[in-house]
Amino acid sequence: MDYQRIFILLGLAVTAYMLILKWNEDYGDxxxxxxxxxxANPTDxxxxxxxxxxxxxxxxxxxxxxxxxxxxDLSQPATSPTGDATPVAAERLVRVESDVLNLxxxxxxGDIVEASLRRYPRQLGSAEPFVLVDPRNAYSAQSGIIGPxxxxxAGGRPRFSVAExxxxxxxxxxxxxxxxxxxxxSVRIRKVFELARGDYLVRxxxxxxxxxxxxxTGAMFAQIKRDGxxxxxxxxxxxxxxxxxxxxxxxxxxxxxxxxxxDVEEEPYRARxxxxxxxxxxxxxxxxxxxxGEGEYAYRARKLSGQNTFLFGVTAPLITVPAGSEGSQAxxxxxxxxxxxxxxxxxxxxxxxxDYGFLWWxxxxxxxxxxxxxxFVVNWGxxxxxxxxxxxxxxxxxxxxxxxxxxxxRKLQPKMVRLKEQYGxxxxxxxxxxxxxxxxxxxxxxxxxxxxxxxxxxxxALYWVLLxxxxxxxxxFMLWIEDLAVMDPYFVLPILMGVSMYFVTLMQPEPPDxxxxxxxxxxxIMFTFFFLWFPAGLVLYWLVNNVLSIxxxxxxxRQLDLEK
Numbered sequence: 001m002d003y004q005r006i007f008i009l010l011g012l013a014v015t016a017y018m019l020i021l022k023w024n025e026d027y028g029d030x031x032x033x034x035x036x037x038x039x040a041n042p043t044d045x046x047x048x049x050x051x052x053x054x055x056x057x058x059x060x061x062x063x064x065x066x067x068x069x070x071x072x073d074l075s076q077p078a079t080s081p082t083g084d085a086t087p088v089a090a091e092r093l094v095r096v097e098s099d100v101l102n103l104x105x106x107x108x109x110g111d112i113v114e115a116s117l118r119r120y121p122r123q124l125g126s127a128e129p130f131v132l133v134d135p136r137n138a139y140s141a142q143s144g145i146i147g148p149x150x151x152x153x154a155g156g157r158p159r160f161s162v163a164e165x166x167x168x169x170x171x172x173x174x175x176x177x178x179x180x181x182x183x184x185x186s187v188r189i190r191k192v193f194e195l196a197r198g199d200y201l202v203r204x205x206x207x208x209x210x211x212x213x214x215x216x217t218g219a220m221f222a223q224i225k226r227d228g229x230x231x232x233x234x235x236x237x238x239x240x241x242x243x244x245x246x247x248x249x250x251x252x253x254x255x256x257x258x259x260x261x262x263d264v265e266e267e268p269y270r271a272r273x274x275x276x277x278x279x280x281x282x283x284x285x286x287x288x289x290x291x292x293g294e295g296e297y298a299y300r301a302r303k304l305s306g307q308n309t310f311l312f313g314v315t316a317p318l319i320t321v322p323a324g325s326e327g328s329q330a331x332x333x334x335x336x337x338x339x340x341x342x343x344x345x346x347x348x349x350x351x352x353x354x355d356y357g358f359l360w361w362x363x364x365x366x367x368x369x370x371x372x373x374x375x376f377v378v379n380w381g382x383x384x385x386x387x388x389x390x391x392x393x394x395x396x397x398x399x400x401x402x403x404x405x406x407x408x409x410r411k412l413q414p415k416m417v418r419l420k421e422q423y424g425x426x427x428x429x430x431x432x433x434x435x436x437x438x439x440x441x442x443x444x445x446x447x448x449x450x451x452x453x454x455x456x457x458x459x460x461a462l463y464w465v466l467l468x469x470x471x472x473x474x475x476x477f478m479l480w481i482e483d484l485a486v487m488d489p490y491f492v493l494p495i496l497m498g499v500s501m502y503f504v505t506l507m508q509p510e511p512p513d514x515x516x517x518x519x520x521x522x523x524x525i526m527f528t529f530f531f532l533w534f535p536a537g538l539v540l541y542w543l544v545n546n547v548l549s550i551x552x553x554x555x556x557x558r559q560l561d562l563e564k
Contacts, residue, residue, distance in 0.1 A: 094162055096177050098169040098195045101335065102129060103202070109157035110179050110191040112141040112202070115335040117285070124474050124483055132285050132335055138227045138309055141287065141333050143191075143204050147218040147318055151181065151189060160191060173197045186211040200336025201290075201346055207328045208321045216321040220329040222289045223313025224280045228261045228303075231282055243283035243467065247301050247312045248353050250276040255349030259301045261310060268302035277347040278312050279334075281355075284470035289314050290332040290347045337470040340367075356464040363461040367469055374471075380484055381477030384537050388544040391458055396552065455545065459538075466537045477536065484537035491532050493539040498528030500546035507553045 093113075096103040104114035115133035122128045133139045144152030151158045160179035169175045179191040187210050194203040210216045230245060247259030252273045259269055259278075278299050279288035291297045295317040303310050314331065321327035334346055344351040356363035369390070374383035415437060422433075466472055472485045480490055488494060501524040508520075531539050 091165060094165055094167070094177065094179075096167045096175075096193065096195065098175065098199075099197055100200060101195065101202070103193070103195075105177070105179070105193065107160045107162055107179060109142065109144060109152065110160050111143065112193075112333065112335075115141075115287075117200075117336060120285075120337060120470075121474065130285075132282070133287060134232055136232045137229060138225065140225050141222065141289075141335070142225055143220065143222040143331065143333075145189070145206060145218040146221055146315070149187070149216050149218045151183075151218075152221075158189075169195060169197060185214075187216055200334055200339075200342070202333045202335065203292075203330055204333055205328060205330040207326065209326050210321045210323055213323050215323060216327075217318055219316050219318045220331060221313060221315040222331045222333065223311050224278070224287055224289060225309065225311055226280055228308045228310060244355060245282050247279065247310070248281050248286075249278045249299060249301075249312075250347070250349040256352035256355075258355075259312065261303075264301045264310060265303045269300060271299045272296050273299075275348070276314075277350050278314055279350065279353055280312060281353050284338055284468070284473050285336065286334065286338055286343070286350075286353045288332075288334040288343075288347065288350055288353075290334060290350070291316060292330045292332060338468065339470065354468050356461065356468060359457055359461040359464065362457055363465050366458070366461055367465045370465065371471065379477065380472055380475040381481065381537065381540060384484070384541050385544050387462075388541050389548065392545065392548045392552070395455075395458075399552070459542070462541055463535075463538050466535045472537060475537075477540070481536050481540075484540070485535050487533050488536045488539060493536055493543060494528055494531040494534070497531055497539050497543040497546065498524050500543055500550065501527055503550055504546050504553075507550065507557075 092107050094105040094107060096105060097118075100118055102114075102116040102118060103112055105111065106113050112133060114131065114135055116129040116131045118129045120130040122130045133141060144150075144157070146152055158181050160181050162177075162179050167175060167177050173196065175195045177193040177195075179193075181189040181191070183189065187208065190207040190209075192203075192205040192207060194205060204222065206220050208216055208218075244258070246261050247264065247269075249257055249259055249269070249271070251257050251271060258281075263269075274294070274296055275291065276297060276299065277288050277290045278301070279286050289312075291314055293316070297317070298315045299313070300315075301310065301312045316329050316331065319327055319329060332346065334343070334350075336342075338354045340351045340354050343353065352360075356367075366387070370380075370383055370387050373386050373390075374380055377383050377386065466485060473483075475484045476482045477484055480492070481488065505520060505524060531542065
């Protein structure tokens with residue numbers, strides 16, 4: 001009969017395993033782009049209309065810049081500076097290639113309508129770059145000039161001229177892409193995009209050459225436009241924690257503050273302060289507008305009326321360019337990975353878009369330690385294993401007492417059984433005698449909880465490190481584990497983790513309460529189920545941690561036996 005039960009349990013386990021594999025194959029990815037709709041360049045047939053809703057034209061040189069933040073809604077037909085309708089044509093788009101970025105710029109308005117990252121494949125094993133500024137999400141980086149001498153008005157966007165339709169960085173260290181606009185008043189405006197080798201920061205610069213007889217006054221604005229949907233190429237599972245998608249900014253009170261879509265929809269965000277940034281966060285990547293120069297900048301985030309479209313923008317202070325002179329304003333646009341070291345250089349607080357949650361103070365050292373180890377071993381999976389060993393060794397002085405307590409409690413199990421038989425249903429007397437026994441033997445029933453409590457903050461912090469750190473995106477380990485940042489496709493690591501946790505529970509004293517004992521025995525099964533959808537790197541950490549815990553508990557128990 002016992003053998004029959006074993007075979008039945010094995011059969012049920014194999015069946016459940018196959019069902020989970022099939023479920024993950026069918027429903028594991030919450031968001032996928034159908035292969036038939038995938039195109040190498042989403043802007044090949046892109047139609048980008050011009051601006052509709054732009055509340056400008058009322059500003060004067062004395063007006064507050066916070067009242068001049070435009071709200072671009074590209075929902076009207078494209079227009080030229082004269083107001084004539086301009087059909088969308090291929091020559092309207094300018095393609096720019098650096099060694100790390102591919103940009104597509106629309107000459108109507110001079111907006112960045114697509115940005116892809118050449119060093120980050122869209123999918124594992126693919127040569128196609130990841131599209132960050134994605135037209136399929138109505139994603140774009142818009143910029144222009146507003147104020148008394150605005151080029152961007154409610155009537156339309158300016159049409160720039162450009163010398164070439166394709167620019168490449170090549171062997172150069174820096175590159176300038178110049179869009180030119182000649183106005184009827186003899187004012188020449190150049191919109192310049194400056195790119196540097198190895199850098200994801202694009203400097204958007206307006207150069208004003210005032211050849212007229214009157215002063216020129218205006219202010220540069222920039223804004224990130226995006227819908228409220230998940231990224232098209234994101235792949236998450238229904239059981240996993242969904243990465244944050246939304247806005248972020250720096251305020252005078254905090255270096256990092258989330259601007260969630262729901263909050264912005266309920267109440268638009270407005271602020272004015274020196275410096276700062278405003279960003280759109282998307283899992284491992286971020287786009288951010290970073291003002292240059294001194295002065296108070298106006299920030300705003302809002303949702304367009306009647307649309308699922310959000311605008312996160314910044315407006316520079318008004319400047320005046322006297323007749324016969326030149327002036328300029330610039331705003332940086334970062335479009336790239338959440339590289340903490342580079343983001344820290346771009347703007348104060350921008351590196352906090354790598355959001356490690358409330359345990360950031362623990363996650364940051366873990367990340368630095370992990371990257372340090374990876375620099376020697378190269379493999380991120382091996383680095384996680386070594387990091388786990390280092391953490392266990394650091395925590396061992398604190399957890400050794402708990403291991404000793406567990407060992408003593410296990411030795412007391414036969415006496416506990418006799419006490420329970422002796423006092424039967426008299427729970428009060430049983431508890432009194434049990435505590436007296438603990439005191440006599442020097443055992444602490446709560447001491448065994450300490451190792452788990454010590455591990456949990458590290459576990460949560462490392463979870464956020466694996467979830468947020470772009471360095472671990474598509475990082476392989478070995479054999480079938482090709483990406484440590486996503487779940488194990490065959491659930492091998494979670495099952496091994498569950499087995500190791502089962503042995504950990506065997507080495508723990510069983511709770512005297514029958515109900516608690518049953519829950520205690522079910523914990524390995526429950527943890528295995530939840531860990532099925534956790535990042536493989538995190539499961540690897542917990543597996544190695546369990547193996548080391550078993551080794552440490554065995555060592556402490558052996559030492560106690562030798563002492564006796």
